[in-house]
Amino acid sequence: MAGTRATRTSWREHTLATLADAGYRRGGARNAVVELLDREDCALTAQEIDDRLRADGRGVGRASVYRILELLTELRLVQRIDVGQGVARYERHLPDGDHHHHLVCDSCGQIEPFEDPALEQAIERVSRTLSFAVDDHDVVLHGACSDCRDAAA
Amino acid sequence: MAGTRATRTSWREHTLATLADAGYRRGGARNAVVELLDREDCALTAQEIDDRLRADGRGVGRASVYRILELLTELRLVQRIDVGQGVARYERHLPDGDHHHHLVCDSCGQIEPFEDPALEQAIERVSRTLSFAVDDHDVVLHGACSDCRDAAA
DNA sequence: CAGCATAATGAGAATGAGTCTGATTTGCAT
């Protein structure tokens, strides 16, 4: 696997604690969704979440998936990402930075994360100059992944 | 107002020429859409385009609107923007830079453009370090516009 | 200029993500 697994306070725990603090009751569907998102690093569509839960034998109503994702997004526990494919994607939002953005291959649809501190800085700087109270941002780079680029040549 | 209006070679002309060069025939619906986009500075949804054309007495089939927008997007003559509201927006894409991005008010849905050279630079710089062949990008800042911010206070 | 091949267009059906509804289940405070 990739890195050291410092799962001291996992996103899952943080999330459940935040929900409890905010006065929400526990619920099976919500736990299942949170657990799934905690396992996944990449952004999933609602459809994918639904499918995986069903495959795990923990089917959850479609409406519940959307409702839960909406709630988690409101609480800033997940980030909703729209890369322009007509479907929303969701991934956990770690409170301690670890912010990344996405590359989208317009040929094959593949999505890949990347991060860049200088870019973050530039965004923060410009955010302060605007009339909006900016509290979130999203950068999507479109292009061709190495496979598709080679194929096009 | 902002800048001098150097409409030497308008986007409209550039677009029609590009289409012709690419071997596309002319067509009334396409002209109407191109003309409308040429007049508008902000990003429009397909629905808005459809409505305005109808209001102008130049109704165009819904399918045509989408087909035309798709073609223009492919040819990089318009840019498709997805700010996460479940609807795509389109605006002309000027070949000579004049690149802007968007602020979205998550309360009222208002969209406002902004631009920042430093941000562009940061994006270009990071683009060169990636395995993807990046040829387009999109930055969306989410937050609250001044009206909604005041209302929330 | 007439005729043709084919691109462009339009109306409406089809698709599919996301939302809403109303009934049922479950968590939890008492």
Added chain:
DNA sequence: ATGCAAATCAGACTCATTCTCATTATGCTG
């Protein structure tokens, strides 16, 4: 244990977008 409100679910529904296919128009050719 009991009751009420929150959570869940199935399925109906909405609405943006795409597909289909018949019709119209463009631009070339003779």
